[in-house]
Amino acid sequence: MTTVPDEPDVEALATELEAAREEREAVESRIASHGEQSVRAVDDAVDEALTLLARYEDSATGTGDFEAYLELQSLFVELVEGLPEELPEREQFEEANEALDQRTISKSDIEHAREALSVAGEVAALFDERQVAQQRVDDAEHAITKRLNAIERRLDELDRLRELGEVDLSAPTETLTEPIDRYNSAVREAFEEYRSAAPARELLRFVRTTRHFPLVGFQQPPEELVEYVENHPAGEEAVPTLLKYAGFSQSKLDHYVEDTTAFRTTVPVHRTYLDRLESEPLTVGNPPPTADELRHLSTELVSVVGRFADEETVALARELGSLARRDDYERLREAAVAEEELSADQREALRTGVHEEEYDRLSDERERLAELLYQ
Structure with missing residues (x-):
């Protein structure tokens, strides 16, 4: 911070x-x-x-x-x-x-x-x-404004630390994190298998369907790339294979792709997109989202993941919705957020009250500078 x-x-x-x-x-x-x-x-x-x-x-x-x-x-x-x-x-x-x-x-x-x-x-x-004197005033006021902005940011951070300091850090956060970790691991493995084996045509069709699920944030594929895989035999190859072809020489590529010109002007151009087409949009972040967000996300994930993953992975996605309906979800989530955000030094500072002293000092300084600036 x-x-x-x-x-x-x-x-x-x-x-x-x-x-x-x-x-x-x-x-x-x-x-x-x-x-x-x-x-x-x-x-x-x-x-x-x-x-x-x-x-x-x-x-x-x-x-x-x-x-x-x-x-x-x-x-x-x-x-x-x-x-x-x-x-x-x-x-x-x-x-x-x-x-x-x-x-x-x-x-x-x-x-x-x-x-x-x-x-x-x-x-x-x-x-x-007078112009020189005014510039000196402007510079002095700018320095105070800059200082006030820094103080305001720090006070906001201290307010946030206060909020985190009131969280029950002894809460069993693994109750939330372990099911989420199990789901994340399963969906990463399932998507990697799908990406490695499915035809690029099918994979991009899948990604395009996710535009109807706003919480599953896949970047949509470029239209010219979709058009290429839909209308050329190379679209039957998996994405890793197309990326391998993109590194071939012209003479070698002739043996694997019918229309090398169309391939060269489409696939290598969008190599970065294909390289970055990974499972992260299907995962749940850490710390976990709010209960409402997780419930809605779970519903979308069940529909999306079911298009390529096995029933066990879909069941783990469905379990996220049940997790979000726990009565103690928000309490556990707040503890998980605090665990993620608070360093050991910050926890010690909260325990000893050092941040309270800093908060009071900066508040006094803010008042003094604001009064001077706007008088």
Whole structure:
């Protein structure tokens, strides 16, 4: 069964989420102090200003292109004059503009302008900071959700262990398992003999009849395979023989099969189906099904098994129905289920109460994390 990892613990998860939310709130507060639209305007203005500086840095500086120099000054002045008076850090744009208001512009003037815009750039970066902060919150909430899902799965398992722990493990489960084992052994042997000897045509006809018995879960044969065995002499051969033919060379196959092309395009293609055509759909699983399920299954098995097995095997299938009608069937079945599901360590843990301690601890952790996640 699943165990819940000890790390990260609830406090580590809680601390990270609280810190992430505080970081996001701090950024939101800074944005709110300027106004969403104002920060957006600063972001656009800084982006435009830096783009201008980068575009003209080489052509407008020193003894470069005089037209580029005039163009940079003109565009930068136009940008700054178009900014709202109340724009945050507007004076930084004006300082950058002054750095460019020279008879000639040097690389150092461009750098001065960039430095002047750095404070405005901090405002412009608030949207990116908010995105990063939100991602941190999302990651922290995802970690808590993942932890909660693991806890829920483990608590479900502990609930199941509690149920199994209340079962009478001293009940004589062999009363159920031995008749079922006898039937399973008999039907496996009978079906293997049938599969080895019956013509493939007859075997597939039998499998097709089981579609009327929903509790007998044979996979139905492919239509082209059924059509082949019904309409070709090779269909009179048993399945093991057809599988042996499928491994023959073309020259050798000519001696055993009339239409080798039809054989090659049908039997080898469905070899996996024929290989897996075994008795398991006719058996009863362990642990046993409920009484109602076993009664209905017994009725279907009697009808199906009677088509190929001897009366002794059919009688064992019929006995399953009588078994399901025992007054103590469910009590014995619950004990058989517990025997199947519980390991020795789990039984010892149930005896000592270790699982109860784990259940209480995880329940407290679930409550703490859920409260933190959804607050």
